[in-house]
Amino acid sequence: MNWLLSVLSAVLLLLLFPRPVLPNISLAILAPIALTPLIVACARENRWRVRFLLGYATGVLYWFGLCTWIQGTMAQYAGVGPITAWLLFVLFSLAKGVQTGIFALIAGRVMKRWCAPPVVAAIWVALEWTHAYTGFEWLNLGNAGSDLSMLLRLAPVTGVWGISFAFALMSGVIAHLFLRRRGASVWLLAFLGLYLLPDIPGPVRGDANAVLVQPNIDGDVIWTPELLETVESQLRTFSASPVTRASGADLIVWPEMPVPFYETDAAFRAFLASVSEQAKAPILTGVVGRTTKGAPLNSGLLTGLNGATISRYDKTHLVPFGEFVPWPFGGLTEKISSEAGDYAPGSGVVVSKLGTHRIGTFICYESVFPSYIRQFPAAGAEVLFNISNDGWFGTSPARYQHLRIVRMRAAEVQRWILRGTNNGVTAAIDPAGRIVRSLPEYRQAAVRLSYAYRTNLTFYTRFGDWFVGFCWALGLIMSIWTSPPWGAWGSSSSLSCPSPSSGATIE
Secondary structure, three states, rough: OHHHHHHHHHHHHHHOOOOOOOOOOHHHHHHOOOOOOHHHHHHHOOHHHHHHHHHHHHHHHHHHHHHHHHHHHHHOOOOOHHHHHHHHHHHHHHHOOOOHHHHHHHHHHOOOOHHHHHHHHHHOOOOOOOOOOOOOOOOOOHHHHHHOOOOOHHHHHHHHHHHHHHHHHHHHHHHHHHHHOOHHHHHHHHHHHHHHHHOOOOOOOOOOEEEEOOOOOOOHHHHHOOHHHHHHHHHHHOOOOOHHHOOOEEEOOOOOOOOOOOOOOOOHHHHHHHHHHHHHHEEEEEEEEEEEOOOEEEEEEEOOOOOEEEEEEOOOOOEEOOOOOOOOOOOOOOOOOOOOOOOOOOOOOOOEEEEEEEEEEEEHHHHHHHHHHHHHHHOOOEEEEEOOOOOHHHOOOHHHHHHHHHHHHHHHHHHOOOEEOOOOOOOEEEOOEEEEEOOOOOOEEEEEEOOOOOOOOOOHHHHOOOOHHHHHHHHHHHHHOOOOOOOOOOOOOOOOOOOOOOOEEEE
């Protein structure tokens, strides 16, 4: 039964996010119970090794089911066969399950106490945060709350981590009730604090405009001068159309694209200047930049009407196997991008002047790092642009998962984010994480998107992952208190939390 409960938690977690069946629909209503089966299973299991394996199984199944697109991407673009791609993906899933195993190991122990739910939630957040530093980060549990306006009040204060905590707390309380243990339901009163937080920003019509071009370029093509000329002609047509000129666009945005556009190419720079002058607007585009030593950079280049560089942002957080091959896989696979050699990381946040305003640009996968994205508005960015090539995902649900991640970033910093992609999902996201307008995927098109400049700084923008630090402290202190290191992990401790109604202990 415990193993079935472990599998059930993995299934519930997968149902929270876009997936191969109904890829743009999620069942966020399941988030409060997603961890409950695993917590119950671990509370019923006294052997610490088995608790770890129960959580490990949940984690492996979750990451395997969530990220199957990795196998397809590697098989198609990384120069490996389908079998090798599956092998690497299985190894990836086995590695990513470790955090969930550690969570189950500790959670099953502390669940013997009435004060366990917030401790369990803190442990979940602390371990969830470590994914960014263990090779690959993607969807956090809190991302399931991007459509839940009441819980979304937490995002500008705690970041996504507060919403993850809330869902894990609810799962812990429900597990306690299922196990017929007293006192834990008192923790639900904490949700009354949500009414003390400011409401999320209401829908507001933007007073600025940008034209985003979705070129829908195939990543498999062999580039020839004729094909490059065709693509440039299409970009010109969409960027400098009469509709674009009439809109008085603040900016033309071209996404990260699988096109050989090099910052130092004189012909390309002349092309940019020509289109910019014709469209009467600056252009932001993805290019390949170079370090002073000649290493390639994945960059966002902002140029003025005369084609001169206003600024260049170099992607700082690179994609493993996408833009560099981590050790020790160098001999097994190639990176997905086409540049020779690994991309070099950028040096950090760049905020650029656009008229009298300031903008920030981040590229593709960087959206999964909340503490990094908050640095753009902290440095003065009044609107954010996310340029991305989600064509690497193929027709998998990963592009919808990516969109959900970007929506949470908008809610955390309360900034408009205009998302320009190669083949979808191109969209305008408001400061509450709502999708205001988007383009259909896999269609060559351009769209004029309205937005507004904002200068307010949220608590999360100012102070970053302070809540994660709180969770680490709470999780470590309470785990040691309820399960002292000198006690056996598989037996009851003599220490316990006091009952909420008396001085007695609950065993």
